[in-house]
Amino acid sequence: MNRSNSSNLFSRIYLFSIVVFLYLPILVMILMSFNTSKFYQLPIDWTFDWYVELAGNKKLLKAGWNSLFVAIVSTIISSVLGTCVAYAFFRFDFKGKRFLQILLLPPITIPWLIIGTSMLIFFFWVGIGRGLFPMILGHVALSIPYVVIVVGARMKTFDIALEESARSLGASPLQAFFKVTLPWIFPGFFAASLFAFAVSLDQFVISYFLATPGERTLPVEIYTAIRKGFTPEINAISTIIILLSMSILLVVSRFHRFSR
């Protein structure tokens, strides 16, 4: 009884620390976006001023939209492409497969600074240059390894006989994939998409290198803004982003049960 109590206490403390260290800063930020004081003075004097101000801050708003645009487009591309790659690795044997599989890992370990620099140099060299689309390209390249690994892990649990039995029942390879294989790997595909979305939304270094003064993503814009001086509008837009991504997660998880 005593022991279970103490372990219970330990897990409570553990949980509590997670909440404190992970979510408290976020909560503070959200609260401060509603505080009149620019300098985090307490008690909170409730206001929507910063949101009103934000609505007028075209630069920050545009950067927010840019971020979402880049994240959504690069997520779609990388999750579809990455799933194709994971499927090909699982289903087919071809020359150089092992090599390609090994080639997937370094981008995860190479510092972003180096990847960003080389991308910048390469994009200039081939004439792609900087801007939102080069940024999407960069984010896709960055998140594909994650997608391949996450979808590939799920793919490994798939029994090829399922696809073969669909074929034996008259389904074309494409039908078999969409009716049998895809439903099976969907949890992996979904998780991988979230991953890719997070990687893109979070990305600062590569975006910073590939941004132009007119086209920045939110992290780049916030960084630039902070260098000039912090304004609570940043809290406001961050709050919006957090609520947005949370509600996306909520909606999607309601429609697709994660477990099974």
Next chain:
Amino acid sequence: MAEVRLDSVTKNFGAFKALDQVSIRFHEGGFYALLGPSGSGKTTILRLIAGFEEVDMGSIYINDVDVAGIPVEKRKIGMVFQNYALFPNMSVKGNIEFGLRVKKMERELIEKKVRDVLELVQLEGLDDRKPDQLSGGQRQRVALARAVVTSPDVLLLDEPFSALDKALRLDMQIELKRIQREVGITTIFVTHDQEEAITLSDNIGILDKGILIQEGSPSEVYEHPNSEFIATFLGDSNIIPVKRYEGGFRLSDGSPILIDHENSVLPDKFKVCIRAEKIFILEGEKNGSEEFQNQYDVEIEQSFFAGKSLTYLVGLAGIKLKVFQQNATGKRHAEGNRIKIAWKSSDMNFLEK
């Protein structure tokens, strides 16, 4: 329904020769068992017929049509996989109607066919269950129903009983035989279990290392094995080396043996086989019977008691012969005893290989 024919089919996987010039005719409506140890090529035959692999040489005909280049989904096959491969995201009904829905069949017709096949495999009322809510036997019934509901030309079964425990296996074998008779579909059945092959099929083909060694009805193959491989693979056989000697034949220790065969076609040195259950122990009034042309006095080296039967290992001409005896009297010959064993010449088989 259809006839399936393999015409000197060869298949290699890299350096491994999976099938070497195999020709088999699977009769319309027949139940054919492909039997052999693992790696013998039996599953490869099934996968070639299904279209999951393509032949390297030779041809496969379904209904007299060469199926080379025809994809799996157009071959009109039904297949039951080793672990059933039921779609886990679909209910029993969803699994069964899958093949009908891809064919874009009308809704009412699908409903009717699903109802009929559920009745055939005796799974009425389980329509909405998911595969993981079914027992092993029920899963197999679903797999079978799913494979036959599309009225395929040929039914392919890949070791369908290997995932079932022994008691359930016998029930399902009887069930499969009943369903196969009712549907009347050409069935090709892969197994490594000789008993299963003998009881279920009306024709057996035995493969070893990619070569079709022998085929025929179960009793033909069992009673007249043509090679040492089949004699020992099917049932319990004793292999006896024989030499020609002054117009007759003798064992290696010189004792005579009467062979029921045209002398001229036999070589000077060869092997014969005799089934363990066809060697009799002569005792009491049977002693000295003229019925058995070959009689030997032997010593019992080992004896085994297995309830309904007794097995003796006796020494003859430097080899150990296995002898089965029904446990009719409850008496068992002791090890070291001398007994008289005998068999008919007609029960022996000359082994070509």
